[in-house]
Amino acid sequence: MNKVAVLGATGSIGASTLDVIARHPDRFRASVLSAHRNVGALAGLCERFRPELAVIADPALEGELARRLAVAGVRCEVASDHDALTTAVAGNLCDTVVAAIVGAAGLASTLATARAGKRLLLANKESIVLAGPLLLEALRVGGGELVPVDSEHNAIFQCLPGGRPGLRASGVRRLILTASGGPFRGRTRADLAAVTPDQACKHPKWSMGRKISVDSATLMNKGLEVIEAHHLFGAPADAIEVLVHPQSLVHSLVEYVDGSVLAQLGNPDMRTAIAHALAWPERVEAGVTPLDLATAGALQFEAPDLDTFRCLALAFQALRAGGDAPAILNAANEVAVEAFLAGTVPFLAIAEVVEGVLAELPPQAVVDVESLVARDSEARAAARRQLRRAC
Numbered sequence: 080m081n082k083v084a085v086l087g088a089t090g091s092i093g094a095s096t097l098d099v100i101a102r103h104p105d106r107f108r109a110s111v112l113s114a115h116r117n118v119g120a121l122a123g124l125c126e127r128f129r130p131e132l133a134v135i136a137d138p139a140l141e142g143e144l145a146r147r148l149a150v151a152g153v154r155c156e157v158a159s160d161h162d163a164l165t166t167a168v169a170g171n172l173c174d175t176v177v178a179a180i181v182g183a184a185g186l187a188s189t190l191a192t193a194r195a196g197k198r199l200l201l202a203n204k205e206s207i208v209l210a211g212p213l214l215l216e217a218l219r220v221g222g223g224e225l226v227p228v229d230s231e232h233n234a235i236f237q238c239l240p241g242g243r244p245g246l247r248a249s250g251v252r253r254l255i256l257t258a259s260g261g262p263f264r265g266r267t268r269a270d271l272a273a274v275t276p277d278q279a280c281k282h283p284k285w286s287m288g289r290k291i292s293v294d295s296a297t298l299m300n301k302g303l304e305v306i307e308a309h310h311l312f313g314a315p316a317d318a319i320e321v322l323v324h325p326q327s328l329v330h331s332l333v334e335y336v337d338g339s340v341l342a343q344l345g346n347p348d349m350r351t352a353i354a355h356a357l358a359w360p361e362r363v364e365a366g367v368t369p370l371d372l373a374t375a376g377a378l379q380f381e382a383p384d385l386d387t388f389r390c391l392a393l394a395f396q397a398l399r400a401g402g403d404a405p406a407i408l409n410a411a412n413e414v415a416v417e418a419f420l421a422g423t424v425p426f427l428a429i430a431e432v433v434e435g436v437l438a439e440l441p442p443q444a445v446v447d448v449e450s451l452v453a454r455d456s457e458a459r460a461a462a463r464r465q466l467r468r469a470c
């Protein structure tokens with residue numbers, strides 16, 4: 080029995096993960112569930128999945144969670160303090176951790192999972208963008224394995240030979256990340272000036288949390304994924320290409336030096352990547368509708384429009400700048416997206432703020448978690464200053 084901690088259980092990835100787990104009660108058990116503030120949803124999941132521990136990030140809600148569980152007759156431990164998740168992932172409550180918290184808030188638990196040598200199913204891309212070298216070092220020290228859940232990286236993982244011999248030794252020329260293009264594909268900058276958060280969150284192919292939905296609309300999501308691919312697979316920026324593919328059936332591709340191009344295909348449903356990562360190297364049923372290529376229609380591919388969707392160009396710029404530039408990019412983006420979702424700044428301000436903060440804070444070498452967290456705070460403060468000017 081594989082005991083699985085689902086961090087961010089009340090979110091979109093959390094729900095897909097629990098759906099796969101529920102299909103295989105003989106193999107997987109959800110032993111730890113966590114959420115930020117949605118105490119009702121977390122209590123409901125605890126009633127259904129009966130974990131050993133439930134963690135609510137907001138300490139003010141711990142009593143309420145305990146009360147609801149008692150009323151429902153659910154006997155499980157409840158915690159909320161800052162270290163509860165890092166302690167839980169390192170202890171014997173779980174073998175596998177699904178890192179599905181959104182944003183830099185997932186960093187500490189992701190790093191703790193890696194250090195503890197548990198199998199890390201990484202959905203929380205912000206943590207690897209923010210702290211790539213430190214996460215890789217923690218994985219090396221912990222000796223566990225990381226299986227990517229982000230669909231593009233999971234696709235690339237499936238198209239690479241096993242055993243991680245390195246891209247050059249495997250004869251890989253390029254990694255090709257596909258992007259749906261988001262809800263605003265084909266629009267001009269002028270078209271985007273007045274778009275609303277609800278329009279930005281209406282993704283044509285995927286149903287996801289609001290932050291990643293906005294990232295998909297700006298193409299920052301693809302930018303974060305380029306940096307994620309760089310760290311996960313050791314690919315230099317020049318060996319990573321982004322290709323817009325509106326049907327979202329080809330989840331990414333790997334090009335080899337002999338001209339072979341391997342792709343992973345499937346219907347756009349995160350349960351495929353999650354089931355693959357949970358069971359790897361085996362395969363389990365995921366509840367996903369089989370792909371019927373005969374009726375799927377034409378598959379289109381096109382180059383991304385980097386002038387309209389500046390965020391993708393800015394992510395490449397940050398990756399090439401090196402040091403902690405990706406952390407600065409991520410922090411500025413998180414602040415700007417939050418402000419856009421709150422309705423206080425226009426859509427185009429997101430790229431402007433990220434660009435301004437990258438210019439204001441030249442990259443520094445990544446030393447340790449503490450200095451990185453300090454730089455993250457510095458970048459957030461700079462982003463807030465720029466936002467006040469943009470309002």
Ligand code: NAD
Pocket residue numbers: 086087088089090091092093113114115116117136178179180181182184202203204205228229230285286287288289290291349
């Ligand atoms: P979501 O907003 O639906 O869920 C986020 C989860 O994180 C919730 O359970 C929430 O309670 C928890 N959370 C939020 N802030 C927290 C905090 N400060 N402390 C503790 N917990 C907190 O997001 P999602 O769409 O499920 O995405 C989760 C992560 O997975 C993101 O990093 C996203 O980029 C990545 N991802 C998502 C998808 C997708 O299809 N949704 C695909 C690939 C990668």
Ligand code: MG
Pocket residue numbers: 229230231304
């Ligand atoms: Mg993705």
